[in-house]
Amino acid sequence: MSESQTAIKKQVKVLEDGRVTTPKGFHARGIHFGLKRKRKDLGWLYSEVPADSAAVYTTNTYQAAPLVVTRESVSVENKIQGILVNSGNANACTGEKGLQDAYQMRKEFAAHAGIQEHLAAVVSTGVIGQHLPMEKILNGIAALVDYEVDGNADDFEEAILTTDTCVKHIGVELEIDEKKVMIGGAAKGSGMIHPNMATMLGFITTDAAIDHNDLSEALKQVTNSTFNMITVDGDTSTNDMVMVLANGLAENKKLTKQHKDWGLFLEGLEMVSKELAKKIARDGEGATKLIEVQVKDARDKEAAGVIAKKIVGSSLVKTAVFGADANWGRIICAVGYSGQQIDPNLVSISLGSIKVVENGLPVPFDEDDAYNYLMNDTIKITVDLAQGNESAVAWGCDLSYDYVRINASYRT
Known part of the structure; x- marks a missing residue:
């Protein structure tokens, strides 16, 4: 590592209890609604304002219905404001009904969250080949998106898990344009983990101001040295992705590759991605080391x-x-x-x-x-x-x- 890289690394502060809600303007919640017997199984991540978004998706030819719908949402204006995640059922290989169920999830979630439908993303993880219990899902959405009930990142982190044995989170702080900028993350992953993406769910948030194109390039760059460098069992899932949201509430000058602190932002994003990736690898199904x-x-x-x-x-x-x-x-x-x-x-x-x-x-x-x-x-x-x-x-x-x-x- 060069002296300049070492100097940049020292400017990124790892927070003791950093979470996906650490950056300004992000909120999360998770509840149990009945897909699992006891554990929370429906989670919600929300930005107070539409956030520039970028994502990397599964390379599996079989792509689950929620992933198709989420890619469509992102493609409208490259912004996302809310993400709905259910665990316990992947809604994969479920045909036209599964696709319509994913669209209905997006529609109902957006309506309850008070956001435009194309600003909503839906994500599912769990057993493949089973249709979602939509009545339970819709009741869960109504209960989940309730602004009168305080949520927390812990509940969200638990709600996205499948065979994981622990939650996975991190947050870092850096200074850009004399503004404190935060990057936070949460992830799930334990089995069906193999390089070249498609193997986990990762949600990364930042209050930095950065547009979609530069954010997308940054995510792809750090993914190659982090999420794409882990494996548990050589299997690649049908559902999974990593998505990053940047809502700009830190009020820094918009980051581009020409910005003097571009390298610092990349280092922070890579640090968050690397730690989440290592936590996924460490929590491989049945793993001890x-x-x-x-x-x-x-x-x-x-x-x-x-x-x-x-x-x-x-x-x-x-x-x-x-x-x-x-x-x-x-x-x-x-x-x-x-x-x-x-x-x-x-x-x-x-x-x-x-x-x-x-x-x-x-x-x-x-x-x-x-x-x-x-x-x-x-x-x-x-x-x-x-x-x-x-x-x-x-x-x-x-x-x-x-x-x-x-x-x-x-x-x-």
Whole structure:
């Protein structure tokens, strides 16, 4: 990291209890309305004014009805003011009825929230192939969008979860044009998590002033190094997306790529996205450990990224980490089948600070030290290709017995 990048990073302050409602003018709420037995299952995120919006969407060919409707909303004038999220039912692979149900959700939500219909987004997550219980949904919307009842981000964070074991949130503060600017975020994701988007729900808010085109470019840029660098199980969902809303209430001069603080805003957005991505990876279904893989000294960044994702996505690497087995052969195999041009005689591998391979050959190491290291909650694997100056980092989790248990009975 260069000195200038380090200086910018220091200007971003991580808030102790930062939330998606930390930026000015954002409100959230969540309730239980009956899709799940006990946990909250309907959430609402709202900006006091229409917010410039940008999103990245699933790459799965099967795209759920709510995603289709939300993309349509965003396309009207690139602004969103309210987002309605239900969990427990994905409204995916539900045909024309599912699409009409999503449109009805948007219409009723907009009416109760007092906003134009195209400023409303709808999001669903959960079981695929089942129609929504629309009577319950509509009653839930009426109860949810009640300005007389105070809401909070905690309830929203819980309402968007499926098999997650914990809520995921972060907030940061930075200064732009002598104005305090906040960026907050909330996310869900535990299973069906794999690189190239489409694998989680992420909601990012900021009170910065920035128009859609620049916001969209910023989101795509940080997504490539954060959300697109995580994997849990190699499956890609039908529903998921990351959306960022910028309502401008911080009253800074509008951010563009030419603005002196553009790099600072990007750093803040990347920090929020990276922390949410890591929280998703750490909370993989049945996971006990977060795995971080750094590939360095690669010919180019693309090669480094591909290799890092191959390693962190390997079922054999993941199970070895779960069992605290320092089986570096699985790591070097993943490097080899990545499809990238490497020189096997130059590759070195470390588990934390323990070097296990140097210049393509095994290095004697203490098995007990390696075992003790692999028993930690966070495992860092470093692969040095000794071919250039580029690097990339990917995140994932171990693969445990509980992953099978959870997914063997997901619908029942």
